[in-house]
Amino acid sequence: MKEIKLKENERVAVSKLKETLGERFSVLDFCVFGSRARGDSLPESDIYVMIEIENYTPEIESAID
Numbered sequence: 001m002k003e004i005k006l007k008e009n010e011r012v013a014v015s016k017l018k019e020t021l022g023e024r025f026s027v028l029d030f031c032v033f034g035s036r037a038r039g040d041s042l043p044e045s046d047i048y049v050m051i052e053i054e055n056y057t058p059e060i061e062s063a064i065d
Contacts, residue, residue, distance in 0.1 A: 004032050005039030010047060017049065021064065026054035 006014060018030050034048035035041035053060065 004037045006032070006036060006047070010036065014047065014049065021051060021053075024063070025060060028052040028054055 004011075014032055018027070021027050021030070029050070029052035031050040032047060033050060035045045036047045051064065
């Protein structure tokens with residue numbers, strides 16, 4: 001598994017997101033990917049997160065958004 005290369009404030013934000021989602025939903029998988037994760041991002045680059053949850057409904061999607 002490759003090391004995620006986020007800045008400290010980004011790492012804190014992603015950890016908090018993962019924790020909050022885990023408290024509310026049955027999270028099966030959580031993955032950070034893209035240029036921020038690789039460490040070759042530009043200042044305007046986003047942080048991309050893939051979330052796999054056990055049960056999906058439009059209401060859950062809305063709550064996550």
